[in-house]
Amino acid sequence: MAIVRNVELSDEAIRQLFQLQEVLHRDYGGDRRLVSIGLYDLDTLKPPFGYITVKEATYRPLDYREEMTLTEVLEATEKGRAYSSLVKPGEYPLLVDSEGRVLSFPPILNSEDTKVTESTRNILIDVTGIEPELMKRVLNVMVTSVAERSRNPVIESVEAVRPGYSEVTPRLDWVRVEVKLSDIEGLLGVKVNPDVVVNLLGRMGYEASCNGEVVEAQAPPYRIDVHDAVDVIEDVAIGLGYGNIEPSLPPPTHFGAKHPVEVLSNLVRELLVGMGLQEVVNFNLISDEAMVKAGFQDFVKLKNPKIRDYSALRSSLIPSLLLTAKVNQRLVGRLEAFEVGDVIEVKGDTATTDRRVGVLLMGDGFTLTDGLSIVKSLLRYLGLDAGIRRYSGGPFINVRSVEVLVNGVSVGVVGEVDPEVLVDLGIEKPLVVGELSLGLIMGVLKGLKGSQ
Incomplete structure (x- = not known):
């Protein structure tokens, strides 16, 4: 979980965030099987929050006027029918606040009563799932995406507690990667100037410097696609422009054939x-x-x-x-x-x-x-x-x-x-x-x- 305060979101910004949420669900969350994301208007809620399992309950699902039971949500809503296989009948997960108010029925559908609107000023971001490391990385993307759409955002950490374990999120750590200039030239097939590489990476959102034949690059926390040197080299290629990299074929040494x-x-x-x-x-x-x-x-x-x-x-x-x-x-x-x-x-x-x-x-x-x-x-x-x-x-x-x-x-x-x-x-x-x-x-x- 994380909190972003002092947000100022237009209708278009909210639409973009929900679109990003669905892209993350699809590309990183295994279509909600691994990771599910929720955004809530914090001012409608009373902390602390808890995850509970219930046999049945009622709440007003997002974009619906009437309350429904959890079973009805699975049967009557588009998201419920699409993702009903992800929950066990009679063991329904709920995210609730200290007064028992339902925030979400993860990974199915959030509550209409806690939805984010243009008047929302403080947002609670929640990520549930079964892959802890992936959940933290996805949370970083959502936190920074909400924050960058506001003039004076304040990001607050949230402590998650369970028996024998506690953790504070988000951890907005930059990813440090060292890349040899020779590796960049070897993969791209072009000579590169160290200063040009540092400049290109800076334009791609990195903090970069050159120490001899090694480029030290730090990727921002929202770049969850950066894992090693090859990812950094790919960004160098994008910065150079693929059209500016002249392709060349290696000299033929033998006739090719299918195995x-x-x-x-x-x-x-x-x-x-x-x-x-x-x-x-x-x-x-x-x-x-x-x-x-x-x-x-x-x-x-x-x-x-x-x-x-x-x-x-x-x-x-x-x-x-x-x-x-x-x-x-x-x-x-x-x-x-x-x-x-x-x-x-x-x-x-x-x-x-x-x-x-x-x-x-x-x-x-x-x-x-x-x-x-x-x-x-x-x-x-x-x-x-x-x-x-x-x-x-x-x-x-x-x-x-x-x-x-x-x-x-x-x-x-x-x-x-x-x-x-x-x-x-x-x-x-x-x-x-x-x-x-x-x-x-x-x-x-x-x-x-x-x-x-």
Whole structure:
């Protein structure tokens, strides 16, 4: 939390702040899953403030005249319908003041009684979420954005207290980054003058100085996109103007060619699209919780993840496809999708990358037979005959999952997902998932080609 006093906001300034709020929700807050922001007229409230959990309550949601229950807010308002999946029924979070007045139903909708208007002079800014470091950075952006739109703003800190822990926010620290001139020239491909670099960074909001061959740059607290030297070099490039950086091609040393795994990947994409499947693309990073819930134990965990959703490297495409089903289950009745992507397998003390293709079938009526039909058709188009044998493991029903064999080599698995796994992940529709190793398939194809 933070307080900004002596604000003077026009209707246009308020509109800009709310627009910024939604951009931060989208780009940094995972569409409110990680971070949610609220702005309130402090003079309508009585501190201290508290976060509570209730089974039900009533308040007047933002832009509505009548009071509603929390259940009605989820059902009747646009924001409620869009974000109802982020709260548990009967365990609704509320932000209230010392008199029990509702400020917000995070991350759904603020209160109409505490909204910011042109007559507001003191603003309370609140950020809730599940990623503390990200929350602090987003708070810095909102605090400085409110303050810079007023002539004589005063920023006040707020202490957040819970059993065994307290913290004062905001912390408006500048981010210090050192950049070598040689690194700037190496990345941009142009000679740069130290004084010009310092001047450009100053125009970009930095405090910068040059010490020999090193530029010392300090980014303001609202620049939450600045992490290291590369971000500073990007700002130097923007300051120079991309149009003023003359591109040049390196001298050719050999003829280029597509990597065989990319050739096979593109062919697989074309074949599956031809079968009527939609392609999805997920990150290689995933939450370790999602991996474990999907039945996978051996995978690489990040030592110090910045975001909980990206705390591990996936060792299979299946957990990513399960999350795809979870996100889309309320948007479509049935889904037939595939993904071609890399996974990181743990082998002893080492980790190796493997290219795989995964298939997802979501909806009533899909069975193991449907999954096998797609997999066998794909392999047949590649000139391979598929065999199967019983498989137990992963997220599957034991008697409804199989290994896929090509020339006696196990190249993948297909199966119906266990209902207990679906419930644990919050998925309400039956699923069939599977994946094949394109690396192993390439090996089989090379072996067949060599024997001819």
